[in-house]
Amino acid sequence: MNETRKVIAIEVLRYRPELDDKPFFQTYQVPFAEEMSVLQGLLYIKDELDGTLSFRWSCRMAICGSCGAMIDGVPKLGCHTFLRDYYPNKVRVEPLAHFPIERDLVVGADDFIGKLERIKPYIVPKEPRTLAEGEYLQTPAQLERILQFSSCINCMLCYAACPQYGLDPAFIGPGVLALLHRYNADSRDAARAERMELVNAEEGVWSCTAVGYCSEVCPKGVDPANAVNQNKTTSAVDYFVNLVRPKGAGR
Amino acid sequence: MSARRPYMRPMDGWWRRNPFFIRYMIREATAVLVVAYVTVLLFGVIRLAQGESAYDAWLASLRSPWSLAFHIVLLANFVYHTWSWFQIMPKTMPMIVIRGKRLQPAVITAAGLLAAAVASVGLLLLTLGIGS
Amino acid sequence: MRRSNAPIFWSLFGAGGVLSALIGPMLVFITGIAVPLGLGLPRDLMSYPRMLMFAQHWAGKMFLFAVIALFLWHGMHRIFHNLHDFGVRTGTGAKLVCYGLALLGTAVSAYALLALGF
Numbered sequence: 001m002n003e004t005r006k007v008i009a010i011e012v013l014r015y016r017p018e019l020d021d022k023p024f025f026q027t028y029q030v031p032f033a034e035e036m037s038v039l040q041g042l043l044y045i046k047d048e049l050d051g052t053l054s055f056r057w058s059c060r061m062a063i064c065g066s067c068g069a070m071i072d073g074v075p076k077l078g079c080h081t082f083l084r085d086y087y088p089n090k091v092r093v094e095p096l097a098h099f100p101i102e103r104d105l106v107v108g109a110d111d112f113i114g115k116l117e118r119i120k121p122y123i124v125p126k127e128p129r130t131l132a133e134g135e136y137l138q139t140p141a142q143l144e145r146i147l148q149f150s151s152c153i154n155c156m157l158c159y160a161a162c163p164q165y166g167l168d169p170a171f172i173g174p175g176v177l178a179l180l181h182r183y184n185a186d187s188r189d190a191a192r193a194e195r196m197e198l199v200n201a202e203e204g205v206w207s208c209t210a211v212g213y214c215s216e217v218c219p220k221g222v223d224p225a226n227a228v229n230q231n232k233t234t235s236a237v238d239y240f241v242n243l244v245r246p247k248g249a250g251r
Numbered sequence: 252m253s254a255r256r257p258y259m260r261p262m263d264g265w266w267r268r269n270p271f272f273i274r275y276m277i278r279e280a281t282a283v284l285v286v287a288y289v290t291v292l293l294f295g296v297i298r299l300a301q302g303e304s305a306y307d308a309w310l311a312s313l314r315s316p317w318s319l320a321f322h323i324v325l326l327a328n329f330v331y332h333t334w335s336w337f338q339i340m341p342k343t344m345p346m347i348v349i350r351g352k353r354l355q356p357a358v359i360t361a362a363g364l365l366a367a368a369v370a371s372v373g374l375l376l377l378t379l380g381i382g383s
Numbered sequence: 384m385r386r387s388n389a390p391i392f393w394s395l396f397g398a399g400g401v402l403s404a405l406i407g408p409m410l411v412f413i414t415g416i417a418v419p420l421g422l423g424l425p426r427d428l429m430s431y432p433r434m435l436m437f438a439q440h441w442a443g444k445m446f447l448f449a450v451i452a453l454f455l456w457h458g459m460h461r462i463f464h465n466l467h468d469f470g471v472r473t474g475t476g477a478k479l480v481c482y483g484l485a486l487l488g489t490a491v492s493a494y495a496l497l498a499l500g501f
Contacts, residue, residue: 017256073268100257108257144353145346163272166262167467201384206393209464210339211275229343236390266468279468282461285403288411289454293492295414296447299438300495303431310429314419322415329407336404363404371409378413381437382428 008032008083009090010041012053015101023101025092026050032087039067039078042093042105055105062219065155069105070094075160075217098159098166112156115172119180119198124191142187149182149227151220158214158224164207171207172198174214174224181227196238205231278335284328337363392460392482399457402449410450435499444496451492452485459485 007029015023028045039057046053058064060079067078072092083091099107158174165171172180180199184192198204208228215225266272298309312318340363341356348354417424427433437443463481467473 015258017258018254023258023260097260100259102255102257141348144348163262163265163468166265167470197384197386200386202387202389203384204387206387206389209279209468210342211272212339212342213269213271213275215342216271223342225342226344230345232343232390232393233345236394239386239388239390242386263470276465276468279461279465282458282465285407285454286458286462288407288415289451289458289488292414292447293451293488295434296438296451296492296495299431299434300498306431306434310431313415313429319416319419322411325415326408326411329403329411332400333404333408336400367405367408370405374406374409375413378424378428382425382433 006032006087008041008087010038010045010083011090011092012042012045012105013092013094013101014053014104016052016103027090030083032083034084036083037079038069038071038076038081038083038091038093041083041091042078053105054103063153065153068096068155068157068160070097070160075157077155077157077219080219096156096160098162098169099156107156109156111169112154112159112173112176115176116154116179119172119176119183119195120191121179121183123183123186123189124194125188126190136188138187145185145187146182148222149178149185152179152182152222152224153220155219157217157219158222161213161217163211163213164209168207170203172201172203174208174228175222177205177208177231178222178224178227181231196235199231200235200238205229205235208232277331278339281328281332281335284325285332288325288329333364333367337367392456395453395456396460397457399453399455399460402453403457406450407454438496438499439501441501444499448492448496452489455485455488456482 009027010030011025011027013023014020014026028049030041030044030049037060039060042053042055043057046055055067055069055078057067057078059066062077062080065077068075069078070076070093071078071081072086073094075096078093093105095101095105095107099109099111102108152175154175156175158178159165162171162174165173177199180195183189184195200206205228208225210225210229212225215223218224266276295306295309298305313322337360341359344359346353413424414429416422418426418428420426438447459481463473463477466477466481471477
């Protein structure tokens with residue numbers, strides 16, 4: 001005796017640049033089980049229903065940051081979102097907002113990667129150190145100041161959440177600014193002044209209007225909204241100090 | 252020849268697509284009525300400088316039903332501004348650690364709202380004091 | 384990258400935001416509801432002689448100027464950025480209009496408060 005298998009409709013935004021003028025929706029009927037993630041639903045589609053469906057994925061456990069998508073209009077990780085929370089309604093899956101669509105759910109991440117590279121995302125030592133001097137020592141308190149901001153998995157959900165990035169892609173954006181803050185706040189680092197140049201620009205913190213949705217969607221609790229907005233005060237202080245200081249004195 | 256043809260989706264109507272964004276737009280919109288109220292006050296100051304009859308006319312207009320209804324709307328606007336201001340304030344502050352524990356955003360918000368309550372009562376008492 | 388001048392306007396926005404968050408509701412209640420209706424406060428609290436005395440005192444002037452100026456800079460900064468959210472192109476023109484209005488209100492209130500004498 002077979003019990004009737006439950007089925008959920010997954011509606012995906014398709015786009016094949018060589019075939020389509022513009023994106024369109026295609027709905028697939030996918031067998032539903034309680035433990036299935038949206039990513040597993042997409043994998044079923046690709047394996048069994050439509051091998052042309054393209055999407056990024058890797059770890060299946062919310063650490064690689066590859067499978068981000070708009071699920072019912074909300075930026076989420078496919079592996080971290082479950083079909084049971086939408087069943088019996090259909091689930092709509094679209095590529096991450098504010099990014100150019102390359103094919104189906106695959107977006108162009110070049111802008112994000114380029115921005116990551118610009119912020120000096122590494123410790124710049126205060127003074128030259130030899131291996132013989134041993135490792136840096138950091139207290140738990142010093143680690144606490146940077147730990148949450150170092151948890152970023154570069155999934156770009158915050159960019160899909162940020163309307164200011166959507167309206168003006170020149171904005172450096174929540175994730176990269178959170179990473180910038182992670183390094184500025186690190187007790188071992190000495191490159192704060194150089195990173196402040198990016199912070200102080202219009203494309204730095206000053207494009208942010210404290211919408212706060214970035215922190216809402218972050219799967220790792222990085223709280224980029226906090227990283228960006230606390231740096232508004234830092235940037236403002238830097239601005240007024242710079243006004244008072246005579247021109248050309250230091251940086 | 253590359254077959255790539257990246258497609259950019261338009262931003263029109265972006266804020267209508269998500270309740271979070273609608274709440275954000277409402278928060279930002281409180282600014283309009285803040286400016287409206289302060290314009291009323293500014294006219295009061297101008298009329299005051301113009302003399303008794305000009306000022307009395309302004310004061311009388313505050314007693315009209317339209318003005319009272321408008322100020323009730325303004326009051327709601329300012330209350331929502333106060334609420335939303337202290338909701339977002341924790342996001343603008345650096346990490347504060349007190350005796351080994353992180354200061355929670357909810358505590359900062361509560362402190363802000365308490366400060367507003369105290370300031371409001373203070374203003375009322377000051378007004379009564381000056382008035383007597 | 385060029386340093387932004389946003390801190391000037393943001394600081395004024397912040398100061399106005401805090402002030403309006405702390406005393407805005409009560410101010411509206413007093414000036415727009417309680418006094419006109421005589422609700423808990425005497426109706427003549429804002430009478431011409433009383434308000435003249437208040438506005439001629441340096442503390443009264445400072446209070447009125449702070450409220451008018453800071454509320455204006457707060458409001459116009461937020462409106463300027465909100466226009467951008469609505470898709471309006473917020474270039475130099477929009478900036479001049481928005482902050483220009485705040486500057487105008489600030490200047491007019493300063494002039495009127497000084498004209499009232501001491």
